[in-house]
Amino acid sequence: MTETPFAATPLFAIGPIHVTTPVVVTWAIMAALTLVGYLISRHLDVRNPSAVQTVAEVIVEVTSAQIGDIVRRDPRPFLPLVGTLFLFILAANWSAIVPGVEAPTAHLETDAALAGIVFAATIWFGVTMRGVGGYLKSFAEPNYVMAPLNFIGTVARTFSLMVRLFGNVVGGAFVISIILSLAGLLVPIPLMALDLLISAVQAYIFAILAAVFIGGALSGGPQTESQERTE
Amino acid sequence: MMDMIHIASILGAAFAVALGSLGPGLGEGRAVAAALDAIARQPESANTLSRTLFVGLAMIETMAIYCLVIALLLLFANPFA
Numbered sequence: 001m002t003e004t005p006f007a008a009t010p011l012f013a014i015g016p017i018h019v020t021t022p023v024v025v026t027w028a029i030m031a032a033l034t035l036v037g038y039l040i041s042r043h044l045d046v047r048n049p050s051a052v053q054t055v056a057e058v059i060v061e062v063t064s065a066q067i068g069d070i071v072r073r074d075p076r077p078f079l080p081l082v083g084t085l086f087l088f089i090l091a092a093n094w095s096a097i098v099p100g101v102e103a104p105t106a107h108l109e110t111d112a113a114l115a116g117i118v119f120a121a122t123i124w125f126g127v128t129m130r131g132v133g134g135y136l137k138s139f140a141e142p143n144y145v146m147a148p149l150n151f152i153g154t155v156a157r158t159f160s161l162m163v164r165l166f167g168n169v170v171g172g173a174f175v176i177s178i179i180l181s182l183a184g185l186l187v188p189i190p191l192m193a194l195d196l197l198i199s200a201v202q203a204y205i206f207a208i209l210a211a212v213f214i215g216g217a218l219s220g221g222p223q224t225e226s227q228e229r230t231e
Numbered sequence: 232m233m234d235m236i237h238i239a240s241i242l243g244a245a246f247a248v249a250l251g252s253l254g255p256g257l258g259e260g261r262a263v264a265a266a267l268d269a270i271a272r273q274p275e276s277a278n279t280l281s282r283t284l285f286v287g288l289a290m291i292e293t294m295a296i297y298c299l300v301i302a303l304l305l306l307f308a309n310p311f312a
């Protein structure tokens with residue numbers, strides 16, 4: 001990473017649309033995740049599951065349990081969104097260790113798109129679970145004076161979700177490139193290992209915060225019987 | 232005149248990161264210390280505590296990340312240089 005992280009160089013153009021490198025990497029990651037998911041789900045077996053199926057089941061169940069702990073109700077409506085966010089951000093952050101590939105999350109647009117998805121999903125789940133009036137009323141808690149502040153808070157936390165992921169990934173990439181230019185080959189490997197850990201933690205935190213925001217939009221809604229599940 | 236703006240931007244970026252990481256560093260230290268204390272008292276609640284700790288640390292860390300982004304803006308997207 002030598003040039004500015006705020007601009008992406010166009011790779012090629014389809015008509016009037018310039019396609020940049022992060023977009024290509026994003027689509028490659030999406031295709032890879034879809035392919036892996038399809039290959040895993042093609043040979044599912046209840047009686048003698050394969051090792052790959054067991055790993056996939058563990059991932060799904062752990063994610064599901066974590067979401068359930070946060071939103072305190074049946075996690076199944078939120079599992080596809082939050083689980084995909086986690087897996088995609090993890091893959092996107094870790095794609096930086098492939099030589100020549102730059103993590104798409106190191107560009108502000110990708111993070112803005114992800115945070116926008118979370119923002120839209122918060123409104124969507126809030127409206128579908130509580131109705132338009134019920135969701136709008138949640139802004140006027142504890143009373144109507146707080147409504148502008150609550151609205152600013154909703155926008156600001158989306159912004160901070162975006163900036164947090166961007167800053168962490170760019171910071172890691174910068175540290176590695178600076179150490180590389182100072183000390184040379186093989187020296188930044190411990191820092192790359194640390195960067196892998198930080199990337200995983202950031203993917204986890206992004207997914208957890210998405211679940212927290214969605215859970216916050218739902219709280220106070222009609223209680224479902226699955227809420228009393230005691231697993 | 233342009234040189235002064237460049238010097239000021241670089242100094243501003245350095246001070247933004249230096250001072251901006253001070254507060255979150257202290258805050259994260261306090262948060263981890265409190266979480267370790269709580270886990271030592273109640274090891275069975277370590278699962279919930281560590282998840283809450285991670286989310287809280289991310290929130291605190293955001294302050295330092297804001298400073299980093301301000302520094303990057305000064306260095307790479309300076310509106311005055």
